[in-house]
Amino acid sequence: MPYFVSRQFYYYQQINVVEIAYPSIDSSGPDMLIEKYAGEGEEYKNPIEALEIALNIASNWKNDIPDEDIFITFGCMEFCEGEPIDINNHEDIEELKKEVQKHYESLPKCSYCGELIDEKEYYINPDSEYTEDKFCSEFHAEKAYLEGYTLCHICEGDFKREDMYYRDLDIYVCNKCQDLEDSYELIEIQKNIR
Numbered sequence: 001m002p003y004f005v006s007r008q009f010y011y012y013q014q015i016n017v018v019e020i021a022y023p024s025i026d027s028s029g030p031d032m033l034i035e036k037y038a039g040e041g042e043e044y045k046n047p048i049e050a051l052e053i054a055l056n057i058a059s060n061w062k063n064d065i066p067d068e069d070i071f072i073t074f075g076c077m078e079f080c081e082g083e084p085i086d087i088n089n090h091e092d093i094e095e096l097k098k099e100v101q102k103h104y105e106s107l108p109k110c111s112y113c114g115e116l117i118d119e120k121e122y123y124i125n126p127d128s129e130y131t132e133d134k135f136c137s138e139f140h141a142e143k144a145y146l147e148g149y150t151l152c153h154i155c156e157g158d159f160k161r162e163d164m165y166y167r168d169l170d171i172y173v174c175n176k177c178q179d180l181e182d183s184y185e186l187i188e189i190q191k192n193i194r
Ligand SMILES: [Zn+2]
Pocket: 110, 111, 112, 113, 114, 115, 135, 136, 137, 140
């Protein structure tokens, strides 16, 4: 879910705004100004990062036009102008930071590394059926699977897959059982020799 940061002059409210729009560039307002400051006109994966950039742009913009008010908006602006927050109102800005933080916490993340993942594009492993885990990459889906626990096919003890012998499609055997079977085979071979 990208967050698009742009400067706008809101037509209905007649105000200067640094807008953080999501879930895509299409949710941005129609009154975008020409890019002038670092980081504007770009999409960000992390809303907290987008807010930091937006606040930076707002303060640089304010330096250039000190007599005018600058506002921040956050949300989907596809059909309406956002609710403006004055960058000089520190309480409201703190409130906005908390809101964005909360929003960030509600977003889906990789169950292995904790990085944000796309809501529509992510990886799962066979355990996901029960755990509902989602992953950022094939690599992390596999890592999590191998570090996950499963039952030994023979003794039914619970072990980490990476510490076990892989036999067949999701059939794992613990070290002890495998060693035991190996020793049986050894005995059988010895019998054949006699
Ligand atoms: Zn990951």
